[in-house]
Amino acid sequence: MIEFHLDARSGVAPYMQLIQQVRHAMRLGLLREGDKLPTVKDVVATIAINPNTVLKAYRELEYEGLVQPRPGLGTFVTRTLGGESELAAHEPLRRDLDGWLAKARDAGLDDESIEALFVSAFRQFSQERAGRRG
């Protein structure tokens, strides 16, 4: 059974942190198809957050097709995000990224600038795609 934690200073909304932790656990293989997530009651008894925060995270995960509630039984993982094999499938992308990072460093960008450049491009990319879908 996985356990959640909350980083009060991270600037990421609590419900989003829970979602990221579930996805991360799935990628690492700590959560596999059929595994049960902790109950809302267990989560809040461990990390003292509002129960609605947990409900919101679990609903979002259900919407993404990663988990499924079974009334009276709990919330269960419906997929496996295979850790090693899934990352391995994206090896070419990873190599492209490493190349880009090397170029950015050669151009004189420090860590913060590289991160800012990536985040800015990524956000714009996401918004444009969302706009096209919508």
Add this chain to the structure above:
Amino acid sequence: MSSAVVTEGLTKRYGRRTALSDCTLDVPAGHVVGLVGPNGAGKSTLLQMICGLLQPTAGRLTVLGGEPISGSPRLGFVAQDTPVYAGLTVEDHLRLGAHLNPSWDDQLAHDRTERLDLDPGQKAGKLSGGQRAQLALTLAVAKRPDLLLLDEPVAALDPLARREFLQGLMEYVAESGTSVVMSSHLVADLERVCDYLIVLVKSRVRVTGEVEELLASHHRITGGRIDPAALGPGREVIVARHTDVQSTLVVRSTAPIEDPAFTVDGIDLEDLVLAYMTEAGPSGRDRVLEKQR
């Protein structure tokens, strides 16, 4: 969605001192409500009025759809400094609770004290601060109230005891869906557990709302010298600080602010509360007067 507490122009005066001024609130049920503000703001007064322990000087107050009734079985109250009877044992307290409360859930009371490792034979005066707080909380939740009120329940507790108290409270909320109004001047704790906020400063309500909505609609704007009046309609400046070259403002705006001249960031709950506390000013003058300067 029904309301747990509704007030209209609620005012409480003691002679020349005003504890609450013209408070109008519509507190939704099924939430954990944070009542936050500096010491002396009127938080305890408001909670005691909701319990029926104090009468208004002016204005109206409805609790769970009716008149506030002192000693109502539908309300649980954990007063400041978590009062328990020092000379009575833990078990004595539970027997007292069962005796006084028609809706007492004895199973819940004993489950909680067992899980918390509270020795039934221990006198309450010999318990640690954290244990006394947990006992007081047990007595309140075992009544199975529809509305649970807590007045600064964790202020005097060490960080571990504070965390354990909030864990227990959240666990109870998860299983019962009870409405909670919790006052505190420690905002960091409230940010984890509250989904609705009331900011009370110097006897007045400054802002209320769902925490998510408040965080989404308040922004910190920084840039070169900004004239707050030039921000345009729909942008409410809560607090503004200026140096000779730079301005920092906290602004409430439902529409996104996109202006290349400014840097716009979100703010966390603590800074949001501080902004409203600053806005109230050291002399307690209303913001309207400040703007006219």
